[in-house]
Amino acid sequence: MLELNHVTKKYLRRTALDDVSLALEPGRTCLLLGPNGSGKTTMMKLIAGLSRPTSGEITLEGLPIGRETKARVAYMPTENYFYNYMLVRDIGKYYADFFQDFDPRRFDSLLNQMELDPQDRIRQLSSGMAAKLRLSLTLSRDAKLMMFDEPLNGVDILTRTQTIDAILAGRREGRTMLISTHLVDELEDVVDTTVFLKKGQLVMAGDKREICAGRTLKELYIEVYGHASAEAAGEEARRDA
């Protein structure tokens, strides 16, 4: 479904992704793991068509990244990306205008579920509320590939479960979910594929059970990135909460 062939992305003297090759099957829920600066966001932006690789090729259902694939990818970035003038309801209208698979009724229902007021000005939302809005927008689409970049960033501990539940409720047959997070514990039981990135390179990827081989995902994470990285991730998660 999604294929990355020898994808490299360079910024100035830094290589964000280094010769990454990866294939994701349809219907899988994939966890993209790696410490800060490992290339997770870069990979998602390349797939979403917000950036072009320096070399290599990415295809979705056999199509190179472009206008056709953008209609099939729902991407939740980790930052706010709305126009300053926008109210919550305006961004729903924007998505409805451009994405044929956007369901305004589902969006309204998610806003209600997330306790967001359509009349609220987006720039005045707290980071947690803005994260809920980004999540609601992404989940209101009926896309083949859904990508969530650090969906739990800035989300308090009570909302975290709600967020995870909402993401998991979005799983469908044939739909691939790609989630990047530091919080391996909370998604351990629901993912079936894991991808480990380290300094832009693909360290490990495949079926979670095969890769873990009896270990927990957290144990494997510590093995790959070391205690310092795992503790930093935990600290970051606590701070967000």
Next chain:
Amino acid sequence: MLKLMKYEFRKLRTPLLVMVLILAGLEIGFLAGYKLEKTVLTAISVTLLTTLVFVSYAFLLIAGIVSYSKELTDKSGYLAFMVPVRPISIVLSKLLFTALAAIAATALFAVAAWADIGILLDRFNIGPALVEQANALLRLALNGALPSVQQTGQFILYIAGTVFIEFLLAICSAYLAITLSATLLQNRKGFLRALISLLLFVALNWGASWLADKLFYQHASVASSVNALLSSLGGSLLMNLALCAVFTTLAAWLLDRKVNL
């Protein structure tokens, strides 16, 4: 593309509304000065109205360029580049919106100017004297050959077209320079990128003027025949239009191949 233009309008709706309100306020001032026979108020209103025309075009030019630049440098650019539209649609939507806003502003100013000038000519009874002065100037400029009414109409149309296309050319060259900075030069340091794109913007505009001068105006002086002058104006207008198309296509092509948000 129309949907993208709709959102361009939404972004600039408030400043555009402010512009219209200022125009309305100044018109009220002008009419009040005329009715109450307060010459100072009339003069101040006319001066400010004239200033508003230049400020409005400058605002539209800058707003059009800044809006495009923000799409390539701010996170809000995700909105345009995440949706299934071609890069050429993104560039064209901004260009066309700015062009339409400039046309709408011109229409608004033309209506106001037509009414205000009519009132002024009537009040001060200077209409015939002005026409005589304009004819004398034209005779002087065209070696005594006064243009026909049709030629005068053509001349005004060509001048208006040239100014409009020059306005678009400035935007298109800025788009190309900004795109180059955000794509091919993305791995250069910020200052160097800004400097190169500024130099490119200046070079593109200077190059277009130089080319028009070489191709169309070298042999046509102010004292040339009316037809020669019209032909030169028409030629440079078409050339600038073609350059607009080339710059826009190149910017869209760069975005398609090298976008980096």
